[in-house]
Amino acid sequence: MTICVTGGSSGLGRAIAERFAAEGGDVFINYHADDDAAQAAAAAVEAAGGRPHVVKADMGTTEGVETLxxxxxxxxxxxxxxxxxxxxxxxxxxxxxxxxxxxxxxxxNGLALVALVRAALPLMGPGSNVVYLTSRGARFAIPNYGTLGTAKALGEHIVRYLAVECAPHGIRVNSVSPGPVETAAFRAMFPGNYRDRLDAAAKANPSGRGIELEDAAELVWALTRPELAMVQGQTVTVDGGLSL
Known part of the structure; x- marks a missing residue:
């Protein structure tokens, strides 16, 4: 098995890389700037059973996508x-x-998905999957989130169109939307009180706890299973029922 995770050096990306590493195979960890974080992620992937390959490339450029x-x-x-x-x-x-x-x-946050799939398509075939990480801010207006939320909304629409175009090739395209979880984006949104907000979300969650990185990683992994072959072009939420 070969998996490629953009933004795989920290947060959700690292958790996803580690989850797939447990299956063995080659795990490509893309990152943009933090060399130390990338090496730490590679060590974690190797410890989990995968063969890590670290690739420094900017997903905001055509050259970066081609490099990866x-x-x-x-x-x-x-x-x-x-x-x-x-x-x-x-x-x-x-x-x-x-x-x-x-x-x-x-x-x-949005258009790079098209560039990635276009470049990777010759390497993909029946049974391959594309998974996009989105957020609640793609569907609801959240204060201080407009710049990121609109880009994520674009990403979700791209998923639907790519799903239709890739389905004839036996490739599935879906997105995963985690609830409030500690990531760089969440810390940037609420630099002074992100921990308080996460604690409040955990307290309000009907499932009795907050969302962990591993919850989202497990869903991403599950979506790629052949048993879910007819799940196509969907955005699946993992938040313990918090958004209900």
Missing amino acids: IGAVRERTDRLDQLVHCAAMAVTGSLLETDPETLTRSITV
């Missing part, structure tokens, strides 16, 4: 799972965000 998929191509002629978890954790309202930042957010 090129690294996969050099190692194998088959990509089983492609997970787009890389996110530009930028906060602020749409009207207060400068055009350059907004454009980059839309590119990294």
